[in-house]
Amino acid sequence: MRLEKKATVASSSVAALLVFLKLAVGILSGSIAILASAIDSLLDLIVSLFNYFALHNAEKNPDEKFHFGRSKLEPLAAVIEGTIISLSALFILYEATSKILHPVTMRHMSEGIMVMIASFVITALLVLFLNYVAEKTKNMVIKADALHYKTDLFSNGAVLLALLIIHYTGQELIDPILGIGIAIYMIYSTLPIIKEGVLMLLDVALDKEDVDKIIQVLKEEPEITNYHYLRTRVSGSHIFISFHAVFNNEISLYNAHTIADKVEAKIKQLFDDDKKVHILVHMDPYDDAEINEEEEEW
Known part of the structure; x- marks a missing residue:
């Protein structure tokens, strides 16, 4: 029990x-x-x-x-x-x-x-x-x-x-x-x-301090040239995180996936073991933030 x-x-x-x-x-x-x-x-x-x-x-x-x-x-x-x-x-x-x-x-x-x-x-x-x-x-x-x-x-x-x-x-x-x-x-x-x-x-977001730590992990990964659409929400003991990670368009899907897995592992280490952290990474071959700018509006 x-x-x-x-x-x-x-x-x-x-x-x-x-x-x-x-x-x-x-x-x-x-x-x-x-x-x-x-x-x-x-x-x-x-x-x-x-x-x-x-x-x-x-x-x-x-x-x-x-x-x-x-x-x-x-x-x-x-x-x-x-x-x-x-x-x-x-x-x-x-x-x-x-x-x-x-x-x-x-x-x-x-x-x-x-x-x-x-x-x-x-x-x-x-x-x-x-x-x-x-x-x-x-x-x-x-x-x-x-x-x-x-x-x-x-x-x-x-x-x-x-x-x-x-x-x-x-x-x-x-x-x-x-x-x-x-x-x-x-x-x-x-x-x-x-x-x-x-x-x-109401799906409240993580505290700014936790969000800043996630951003720092993304910035420290050299293969990720940029990121956007970072979203977080807390549901009981579960934490949901999603973002778009921008890679160089010459990188292979295998390598991009491997890097995404490594980033996920680092982000999960930011939280206590009793928290169940769910991360969804959308891998972009180029920065499409401006193209979908309207979707970013709150």
């Missing part, structure tokens, strides 16, 4: 455990903050299961129906995850506002505090593991999951602090105010995830 899949299994298991604990105590205590955290964990579970499905299918080889594979399932999963988090945050805002308008006395405070301590410790361990996997694999889905559980870690710590303050001061207004703060933070944290996912779905 791939490391990314192990990470989604771990996050799904943790989310399932936290949902059971938080829902039980949240309903018994009447705490909006704990209930909000429980709902967030329930959505975590749904998202983690979907992430497992996305990763499982994204790694499938191209077939007759999907000639370029299913790599876009990864950014799609990130967009769906960000959207679900945002919707859950809106629900938390609604519940917190309702409690401010219609106060409810909290109960079972000791149980709530114990559950939130356990949640904080378990989530902290999961965040450490997900950060390790995200750093090692550079996978967008795991990166989103790591960021998501990191926000959970902060919210769990905030809920725990609020419960302790309420327990010793009796100021229950802190509970819905904290719920509102958690909801706003959840929405704020999802914006980069949704943005990156949407950009990938």
